[in-house]
Amino acid sequence: MTVTTPSKEKCYAAAMQMLVRREHSVFELTQKLINKDFDRADVERALDLLIKQNYQSDERFAAEFIQMRFNQGKGPIKISVDLKQRGISHFDLSMYDFYALAQQIRVTKYGNEIPSDYKEQAKQKRFLQSRGFDFEQINQAFSHE
Numbered sequence: 001m002t003v004t005t006p007s008k009e010k011c012y013a014a015a016m017q018m019l020v021r022r023e024h025s026v027f028e029l030t031q032k033l034i035n036k037d038f039d040r041a042d043v044e045r046a047l048d049l050l051i052k053q054n055y056q057s058d059e060r061f062a063a064e065f066i067q068m069r070f071n072q073g074k075g076p077i078k079i080s081v082d083l084k085q086r087g088i089s090h091f092d093l094s095m096y097d098f099y100a101l102a103q104q105i106r107v108t109k110y111g112n113e114i115p116s117d118y119k120e121q122a123k124q125k126r127f128l129q130s131r132g133f134d135f136e137q138i139n140q141a142f143s144h145e
Contacts, residue, residue, distance in 0.1 A: 015043075027088075033046070070101065
């Protein structure tokens with residue numbers, strides 16, 4: 001019994017089907033297509049064509065991904081790690097106010113009052129840290145400004 005690999009047209013169609021559902025990075029598409037047993041050369045050709053046709057764009061993927069994670073209340077550290085895991089190394093987070101977001105997330109979860117109890121304050125700070133905010137942003141979220 002011989003095993004045949006799917007053709008390059010099927011590879012292109014599979015990649016296009018993924019992109020119709022949501023944006024993907026080149027890295028994500030490559031991993032998913034290889035996991036579906038497509039030949040690496042076919043994957044590279046299909047992705048090159050999709051990029052040339054502007055159906056795939058790492059810049060567009062990064063912009064949408066950052067906006068989605070920001071809307072979910074994630075901080076810049078978490079967003080950066082998630083993007084790098086998806087093969088994106090160049091991105092710009094400068095237009096997002098993570099200080100205000102950290103404050104908003106803290107107030108939404110714990111209320112306006114800043115706790116005087118050290119243990120409660122530490123718990124809240126750990127929560128913000130787990131969301132991917134840095135220490136400066138976390139400390140700002142506890143200021144009375």
